[in-house]
Amino acid sequence: MSSTIRDYASVRRAIASLLKQPEYDDGSAGPVLVRLAWHSAGTYDASTDTGGSNGAGMRYEAEGGDPANAGLQHARVFLEPVKAAHPWITYSDLWTLAGVEAIKQMGGPDIAWWPGRTDYVDDSKLPPRGRLPDAALGNDHLRAIFYRMGFNDQEIVALSGAHNLGRCHADRSGFDGAWVNNPTRFSNTYFKLMLEREWREKVLDNGVRQYVYYDEDAEEELMMLPTDLALISDKSFRPWVEVYARDKERFFGDFARVFGKLMELGIRRGEKGEVVNTDNLKGGYVS
Numbered sequence: 699m700s701s702t703i704r705d706y707a708s709v710r711r712a713i714a715s716l717l718k719q720p721e722y723d724d725g726s727a728g729p730v731l732v733r734l735a736w737h738s739a740g741t742y743d744a745s746t747d748t749g750g751s752n753g754a755g756m757r758y759e760a761e762g763g764d765p766a767n768a769g770l771q772h773a774r775v776f777l778e779p780v781k782a783a784h785p786w787i788t789y790s791d792l793w794t795l796a797g798v799e800a801i802k803q804m805g806g807p808d809i810a811w812w813p814g815r816t817d818y819v820d821d822s823k824l825p826p827r828g829r830l831p832d833a834a835l836g837n838d839h840l841r842a843i844f845y846r847m848g849f850n851d852q853e854i855v856a857l858s859g860a861h862n863l864g865r866c867h868a869d870r871s872g873f874d875g876a877w878v879n880n881p882t883r884f885s886n887t888y889f890k891l892m893l894e895r896e897w898r899e900k901v902l903d904n905g906v907r908q909y910v911y912y913d914e915d916a917e918e919e920l921m922m923l924p925t926d927l928a929l930i931s932d933k934s935f936r937p938w939v940e941v942y943a944r945d946k947e948r949f950f951g952d953f954a955r956v957f958g959k960l961m962e963l964g965i966r967r968g969e970k971g972e973v974v975n976t977d978n979l980k981g982g983y984v985s
């Protein structure tokens with residue numbers, strides 16, 4: 699039966715062909731797909747081995763309704779036709795692959811990706827809310843969140859470079875605007891602007907505090923989150939911002955490795971690459 703042939707190249711092509719969305723945001727579904735992949739994985743807690751992309755828990759209200767995930771229903775809706783055309787793929791594989799493929803299509807690096815996640819969810823083991831970062835906070839918070847997943851300072855900076863893509867939406871996070879002029883093209887511009895521009899604090903009408911800079915050439919106001927600018931006020935983070943601002947290849951290489959690691963959090967694989975813990979639980983349940 700053709701439906702049992704797991705043609706991931708076909709899934710990749712289907713994802714690539716839905717990226718162009720003239721009516722949506724900056725004309726691309728890419729950035730919100732990257733955010734879906736990240737939020738699906740970024741709930742991981744290494745100490746209890748819970749959370750992570752396995753299970754695709756965001757399909758359910760407990761996780762999907764977390765205010766941190768506001769707006770990601772758009773990403774899930776974009777992917778429904780791909781799921782319909784490839785019903786054998788799990789949502790957890792589809793969401794992670796969509797992030798990886800979107801980055802590539804937007805000019806970013808090739809990221810290693812392996813299938814095998816399942817959509818098995820144990821309700822009692824859903825990650826609690828509050829595991830994703832809060833952009834209004836600072837360095838201590840960033841470290842608490844990302845160390846919990848098993849990342850170090852360099853990896854936190856590299857991952858943050860995803861903010862080259864997409865924008866903030868006042869009706870989703872409360873923050874508003876894009877980080878760079880060309881937010882559907884993956885690059886290291888975010889790091890350059892962070893260092894080179896004079897950011898000033900702005901309090902939005904909704905009371906949310908962010909940083910802005912008016913770009914005369916583009917006639918556009920660009921933005922940074924408090925957590926973005928926290929990276930340059932920290933003596934351990936800042937050197938990596940400087941490295942990635944001047945060395946795009948280094949950023950692409952490090953980003954590819956660390957995004958790949960993010961997609962694998964909580965997934966344990968056997969000798970042939972098969973996933974051996976299909977329910978996010980220690981010890982594992984093998985389907």
Ligand code: ZEM
Nearest residue numbers: 729730732733736831832833857860864865866867870871
């Ligand atoms: Zn983001 N992110 N993020 N991020 N993010 C937003 C948007 C996007 C933080 C955060 O609070 C926010 C990572 C890390 C962190 C993307 C990818 C990745 C928004 C705007 C906020 C508030 C949401 C909105 O209003 O729609 C914080 C505090 C982070 C800690 C470092 C990591 C890691 C990412 C991937 C590797 C992307 C692509 C977007 C743009 C989404 C879109 O819809 O355009």
